Amino acid sequence: MSEFVLNVNGAPLHVNAPPQESLLFVLRNHLNLTGTKFGCGEGQCGACTVLINGRATRSCLIPASAVSNAKIVTIEGLDQNGKLTAVQQAFIDEEAMQCGYCTSGMILAATALLSKTPHPTDEQIVAAMNGNICRCGTYPRILAAIHRAAEARRGERAQLTGGAR
Ligand code: FES
Ligand code: FES
Missing domain, CATH: 3.10.20.30 (Beta-grasp domain)
Known part of the structure; x- marks a missing residue:
């Protein structure tokens, strides 16, 4: 030990x-x-x-x-003082899970992706998430959730800077 x-x-x-x-x-x-x-x-x-x-x-x-x-x-x-991150919330909003077994790994992989690539294309998402397997086949909803999270994060940043989206 x-x-x-x-x-x-x-x-x-x-x-x-x-x-x-x-x-x-x-x-x-x-x-x-x-x-x-x-x-x-x-x-x-x-x-x-x-x-x-x-x-x-x-x-x-x-x-x-x-x-x-x-x-x-x-x-x-991952949450910030009890507030879900944009990625967590987007997975809920898009119902991007079925059994949920893959979900924590998916959310963390998506979090890493968006911190490096804030506005990924479909192709970039697929390439980054390719090693995360969902046996329930919720890939289309996961893709939608990641786009939704990217959009939400863009809105949050615009609010913080007081700029237009
Ligand atoms: S449990 Fe680690 S990659 Fe499958
Ligand atoms: S939701 Fe069941 S493995 Fe992904």
């Missing part, structure tokens, strides 16, 4: 786990953050996606001890 501290959702959390234990297992089994899902366990489905220093990352492939200095954000830490 090894002891280390993870910075998860803005809080330093002490962990005592085998050094090679995946970040996914540590989040779910040690820190009780079960919004991050176990899908394939092999980097193929995206259900376990979290943000590490802002980048969408498969938590099943990374030993938790390797990211002890990183800023980790899971679905539980």
Whole structure:
């Protein structure tokens, strides 16, 4: 076992786990953050996606001890003081889920995409989200949700700057 501290959702959390234990297992089994899902366990489905220093990352492939200095954000830490982000709200508004198993990974991947590419085309969305699998086939609604979130974020920015949209 090894002891280390993870910075998860803005809080330093002490962990005592085998050094090679995946970040996914540590989040779910040690820190009780079960919004991050176990899908394939092999980097193929995206259900376990979290943000590490802002980048969408498969938590099943990374030993938790390797990211002890990183800023980790899971679905539980995405809202801002209880207010859903534009991406979260857009997924709800577009009903972009069925069973919901892929949804936290989808939302975090979409969040990373929009922070880098605020107004993505369909092609850019497909390319960025390609590794996230939805077994329920809600892809058209996910696409619509990401466009909706991009539009909402554009509106928020315009409000903040007092400019026209
Ligand atoms: S569980 Fe990590 S990519 Fe499938
Ligand atoms: S909503 Fe069921 S896997 Fe995507």
